[in-house]
Amino acid sequence: MSETRAMSLRFPDPEQRAAIAAAAHEEGVSMQEYILTAAYDRATAVEKRFLEAFRESQAAYGAAFAEELRDLDPSPEQRAAELAARAEMELQEREHVGQGRAA
Known part of the structure; x- marks a missing residue:
């Protein structure tokens, strides 16, 4: 059975730690939850941007790819x-x- 461990929250910069602690307090969550939420939000923002760019590419070049596929058969x-x-x-x-x- 695995134990749940707390995330290590060591910051070399005390000002950075204080800023994160203040932001977490303002949100009403723990520092760990604040950091994990921020990391998740950042990761999903990257994913959303990738998907947007992919859809834009499909819209711009989809017809060209469809034409190429017709040439293959x-x-x-x-x-x-x-x-x-x-x-x-x-x-x-x-x-x-x-x-x-x-x-």
Whole structure:
């Protein structure tokens, strides 16, 4: 079973500690809760900004990416031409190999 431990609240700068203690007191919470809440708020603010930037990027470039994806899947005509070219190439290779053995 794990024990719950208090967070170490050692500050090398006494003025910083006093400022945080005053802010926590003003909020009516412990210093530990104040610091954890501030850290959480900062982390979620970074996450929110990342998601906003991602949505902006999608809006700006989404159509371009969709167009690129269409190019990845060839049309039936293009696919048929590729298969025909491959078959012709394989036939030429077989003929070439056959000629080499005969020589």
